[in-house]
Amino acid sequence: MSQTALLPQFSSIDLTTVESILDHLIAKNRAIISRLGKSESSQWDLVMLPLIEANDALDRFWSPISHLNCVSDSTTLRALYQACHQKLVAFNTEVAQNEALFHTFERASNAPGFARLSISQQQSLLHALRDFHLSGVDLTADNKKTFRKLQETLVNLQTKFSQNILDATSYWYLHVVDSKDLIGLPESVIRQARSKAMEESLSGWVFTLQASSYIPFMQHASSRVLRQKILDTRQQLASLLGYKQYADLALQTRMVEILTKFWAFLMNCCGIPNQ
Known part of the structure; x- marks a missing residue:
């Protein structure tokens, strides 16, 4: 495959299908996460790798949309981006507060095989555990709900701030x-x-x-x-x-x-x- 073929094809992006494709990818990733949360394995390639690949597929789809929002501003694209971005943030927080998935990763980090992993593999697992803690996996149910609401509010404010800067710059x-x-x-x-x-x-x-x-x-x-x-x-x-x-x-x-x-x-x- 040529390097050019790996680049995003912006001309082929159909804004009318973006949200439905995103919903499909999130549902697919949610199923993978559910399976990983029930896994008894502590092997990196059976625990961490599937999540990395699932996140990569989601990132490859969303990154061109996010970039397009920065360079080709329009009312339609703004509304679409905000709606989809909120879904992504909610999903990412949901994943990061998933206690079953957290315990699967924690078990993998404490397994004897952890010492035999490469530095990058160890770091990916340790960083994932860090992100669980930073996203409130240790909080009570009520505090987790509060955390999610604060995250949603912050995303809306940041998006509005970016739009205001873009409007002022473009004016x-x-x-x-x-x-x-x-x-x-x-x-x-x-x-x-x-x-x-x-x-x-x-x-x-x-x-x-x-x-x-x-x-x-x-x-x-x-x-x-x-x-x-x-x-x-x-x-x-x-x-x-x-x-x-x-x-x-x-x-x-x-x-x-x-x-x-x-x-x-x-x-x-x-x-x-x-x-």
Whole structure:
């Protein structure tokens, strides 16, 4: 099989079938999990591997949908994504609070054969046990229910936050009418800007705050005035949302959410003492 064949075929995605396919995959995975929860085996390939393969099948289906939601925003896709994402989060929490499955994994981690597993196999099992605890497998029934409700609320808030950022980012654009302001830009970027202008029924070229438009413009455009205008606009967006600077806003959806921690991490990666 060629490497190209392994890539997602976005053009073949039918939004009308996404939710039903997801429901089918979740039901299939739920059956596998039920079987694993009743298993008496402590062998990694009979306990951990089936779950890894089931999760991989689900991830391979959902990842292109999630990516499409980020790059091809629409009202229809938003509603579909939110409905499906809620189902996924609920299912993942259900799995992570499954005591029978937890005990199966726990038994496998305590079995004599655990020491003979590879490091990656041991870690996959230990991380799974960690995730059970972090998802409330040890909680009482009432507290598990509370945990699930909090998870649902958090997902809704995070999704809404991401949509608000996307709306704010998509709202602003830079309309360029003088070709001199395009000096230094690659032809592909200019063509993209021209196409965007035509979409907006404008002459000239249009640049947005989307990464595919913003980054090349900031890297290659010779016009310092226009680059500063884009930076100023990003700052206004951040201020509007209550952030001191745009970097603070951008980091809200990153692993390192605080700017000072980001700089410390970056300096450490570069081998530069953090001051």
